Amino acid sequence: xxxxxxxxxxxxxxxxxxxxxxxxxxxVPMHDGRITDTTRLDRLVPTIKELVKKGxxxxxxxxxxxxxxxxVPEMSLKPVGEALSNILKQPVAFADNCVGPxxxxxxxxxxxxxxxxxxxxRFHAGEEKNDPTLSRELASLADVYVDDAFSASHxxxxxxxxxxxFLPSFAGRLMEAELNALNAALExxxxxxxxxxxxxxxSTKLDLLSNMINKVDVLIIGGAMANTFLAAQGVKTGKxxxxxxxxxxxxxxxxxxxxxxxxxxxxxxxxxxxxLKNNPATxxxxxxxxxxxxxxxxxxxxxxxxxxKYLAELKTLVWNGPLGAFEFTPFDxxxxxxxxxxxxxxxxxxxxxIAGGGDTVSALKHAGVINEMSYVSTAGxxxxxxxxxxxxxGIVALTTLAQETxxx
Numbered sequence: 001x002x003x004x005x006x007x008x009x010x011x012x013x014x015x016x017x018x019x020x021x022x023x024x025x026x027x028v029p030m031h032d033g034r035i036t037d038t039t040r041l042d043r044l045v046p047t048i049k050e051l052v053k054k055g056x057x058x059x060x061x062x063x064x065x066x067x068x069x070x071x072v073p074e075m076s077l078k079p080v081g082e083a084l085s086n087i088l089k090q091p092v093a094f095a096d097n098c099v100g101p102x103x104x105x106x107x108x109x110x111x112x113x114x115x116x117x118x119x120x121x122r123f124h125a126g127e128e129k130n131d132p133t134l135s136r137e138l139a140s141l142a143d144v145y146v147d148d149a150f151s152a153s154h155x156x157x158x159x160x161x162x163x164x165x166f167l168p169s170f171a172g173r174l175m176e177a178e179l180n181a182l183n184a185a186l187e188x189x190x191x192x193x194x195x196x197x198x199x200x201x202x203s204t205k206l207d208l209l210s211n212m213i214n215k216v217d218v219l220i221i222g223g224a225m226a227n228t229f230l231a232a233q234g235v236k237t238g239k240x241x242x243x244x245x246x247x248x249x250x251x252x253x254x255x256x257x258x259x260x261x262x263x264x265x266x267x268x269x270x271x272x273x274x275x276l277k278n279n280p281a282t283x284x285x286x287x288x289x290x291x292x293x294x295x296x297x298x299x300x301x302x303x304x305x306x307x308x309k310y311l312a313e314l315k316t317l318v319w320n321g322p323l324g325a326f327e328f329t330p331f332d333x334x335x336x337x338x339x340x341x342x343x344x345x346x347x348x349x350x351x352x353x354i355a356g357g358g359d360t361v362s363a364l365k366h367a368g369v370i371n372e373m374s375y376v377s378t379a380g381x382x383x384x385x386x387x388x389x390x391x392x393x394g395i396v397a398l399t400t401l402a403q404e405t406x407x408x
Contacts, residue, residue: 018143019142026064028080038083068125081094091115130157160397181374192313199223203246220310268287311341317352322360
């Protein structure tokens with residue numbers, strides 16, 4: 001993993017009068033040409049404002065959606081630039097291409113403190129192929145490179161990894177905060193450290209679970225994934241979603257956790273219903289008393305009490321995935337109550353809480369605690385791969401390749 005001292009930040013960058021290629025993640029959700037959630041834009045603002053204040057020419061680039069190397073007008077970044085201009089309360093110029101004459105002309109006309117947004121990098125097939133030619137063309141627009149897109153750092157693309165080979169490279173404020181939070185969570189945590197891992201399938205989180213049992217003292221397993229662990233121990237789970245072909249894997253994980261002195265917590269009681277919908281008839285039963293015609297859709301109050309007891313003993317918590325089918329009432333109850341307890345302990349200075357992943361962000365928003373955790377990562381795949389212990393190309397590039405750049 002990455003320690004703070006191994007990468008350069010804006011504190012190390014004298015950018016007055018310099019052209020700064022800033023890689024953000026502007027891949028925001030959009031419906032009928034309107035942005036439905038500006039979180040990623042809001043989080044990029046501090047870096048942009050700092051560079052502007054210091055007198056840099058800010059050249060912003062990003063991917064958007066999946067145009068597969070072709071120009072798709074509906075996937076243009078132009079509407080995103082307009083939204084960003086409104087947020088910044090400053091003009092954001094737009095170039096119709098991310099490289100070539102259009103981009104070069106737009107950069108040439110910039111003054112210190114100006115902001116320019118380049119068109120979708122994925123309009124070029126070379127972006128996802130990490131084509132050195134595209135990387136070199138992007139780099140030729142600027143004097144330095146600043147990466148503020150942790151959420152895209154698990155991809156070795158031209159604008160995230162390739163460009164660092166040609167320009168001095170720095171981490172933006174969002175990237176810096178993300179790396180520091182993640183290192184505090186698992187690389188140098190205050191112990192004891194625990195993790196809540198939810199989700200529907202062990203098969204999609206096998207690497208994550210394997211890495212977690214080597215890193216944490218307590219592993220709380222929730223969601224439908226817990227059903228597979230229960231079934232693997234002979235517990236009857238009725239009509240619940242569970243992976244019969246992963247029972248042996250679940251038993252292996254539990255055995256390895258025991259060897260690593262990592263305590264695995266599974267539900268002791270559950271909330272069941274005959275179908276998944278809002279407000280169906282429900283029962284709360286002991287985990288060993290699930291009716292054959294019912295499915296487990298949330299953990300019960302005894303489990304919540306048990307989890308909160310363990311939370312009170314932790315110094316650090318990593319959270320990825322809800323405890324139940326939180327999108328449907330009342331199966332959001334356990335996730336809400338545990339999230340609110342984690343937020344309360346965080347606010348009291350007793351717990352460092354780091355959370356991330358799409359469903360997790362939605363669940364914490366739903367619980368009303370999204371701003372009360374120590375750090376919530378909006379990165380989906382990158383956050384998950386980091387939890388799995390994988391090296392992220394965009395991060396590796398900032399810490400090693402960026403130290404020695406090749407001539408353009």
